[in-house]
Amino acid sequence: EVKRNGRGAWSVFSTEILADMRQERFIERELRAALLLKQLTVHYQPIVDADGQLNSLEALVRWHNPVRGVISPAEFIPVAEKSRLIHDLGLYVMQRVCEDMPQLPGVPVNVNISAWQLKHDAFLRDYIEVLERNGVAPDRVILEITESAMLNTSDDFVARMAEIKRAGFKIALDDFGMGYSEFNQLRRLPFDIIKIDKSYIQNIGTDIVTDTFVSAVTQIAGQMDRIVVAEGIETRDDNVRASVAGCRLFQGYYYQPPVALADITMLYEDPKRLSTAA
Numbered sequence: 001e002v003k004r005n006g007r008g009a010w011s012v013f014s015t016e017i018l019a020d021m022r023q024e025r026f027i028e029r030e031l032r033a034a035l036l037l038k039q040l041t042v043h044y045q046p047i048v049d050a051d052g053q054l055n056s057l058e059a060l061v062r063w064h065n066p067v068r069g070v071i072s073p074a075e076f077i078p079v080a081e082k083s084r085l086i087h088d089l090g091l092y093v094m095q096r097v098c099e100d101m102p103q104l105p106g107v108p109v110n111v112n113i114s115a116w117q118l119k120h121d122a123f124l125r126d127y128i129e130v131l132e133r134n135g136v137a138p139d140r141v142i143l144e145i146t147e148s149a150m151l152n153t154s155d156d157f158v159a160r161m162a163e164i165k166r167a168g169f170k171i172a173l174d175d176f177g178m179g180y181s182e183f184n185q186l187r188r189l190p191f192d193i194i195k196i197d198k199s200y201i202q203n204i205g206t207d208i209v210t211d212t213f214v215s216a217v218t219q220i221a222g223q224m225d226r227i228v229v230a231e232g233i234e235t236r237d238d239n240v241r242a243s244v245a246g247c248r249l250f251q252g253y254y255y256q257p258p259v260a261l262a263d264i265t266m267l268y269e270d271p272k273r274l275s276t277a278a
């Protein structure tokens, strides 16, 4: 009996792993093709201040696969990171953002990068080359780095981030609070902006530990002259509570979900529309 259960459990386990591996290989192959065929697009989501005025825009990659339909970045970014495609994907997104720049409102654009990309020696040179080719100044770009196990406070890493800042980019620490020795990273790494993860904002006002955490982060950030963005603002209540906890910039479905370039252009070309949206 025991043996049979054991074997049964093992075969279920291995079938699942096999299916995952096939799925990953499918995504890797299709993603490589999508990059070559320029099938990925970029959507933009506003980040607003306390008055609802546009502060910046976050660029978010979008992929519509002919076979599987829309595939979420949460699914394909990890595959790209494993397969080194992340370097090409990052530059592809940066290029798209540069092409869109003339049509976007004149605020900085936040571009996500993976901590894996920073390990690549050519990272900064490649990004600067894309900007120069398109005549875009680095101060139009904020690089968002997701807090992760990859991000560390080694001298190499600190030096690399300092180099990025010297080149004129601002840097944001994304998904802050998801765990990975964050306070040490805050202290040692030269971030300009801290984005508090949406899982905190979604529990704000319902859980004293969350409220205290968010308030502590905004206080520390204030002391260090860093800006805090509350991610995942879905309701008016979220907004009020994040505000009370000391957040001054907000991003979320309550204001605007990520939308295509044409929609952003339409929303922000007419200042009257902006005040109704907010």
Ligand code: C2E
Pocket (backbone or CB within 6 Å): 045, 059, 060, 061, 072, 073, 074, 077, 090, 093, 112, 113, 114, 144, 146, 174, 175, 198, 231, 232, 233, 234, 251, 252, 253, 254, 257, 258
């Ligand atoms: P992120 O950088 O933290 O981006 C915010 C995510 O939260 C986006 O998901 C956005 O659509 C979603 N979001 C915005 N407002 C709300 C809200 O009010 N409620 C909820 N529940 N979600 C909201 P998305 O676009 O699916 O992207 C997921 C993640 O994939 C991003 O998280 C980022 O880490 C990564 N990603 C996206 N584009 C890129 C890229 O070009 N390069 C890299 N390296 N990573 C990217």
Ligand code: MG
Pocket (backbone or CB within 6 Å): 058, 112, 144, 174
């Ligand atoms: Mg981000």
Ligand code: MG
Pocket (backbone or CB within 6 Å): 112, 145, 146, 174, 175
């Ligand atoms: Mg992220």
Ligand code: MG
Pocket (backbone or CB within 6 Å): 174, 175, 195, 197, 198, 231
């Ligand atoms: Mg985030």
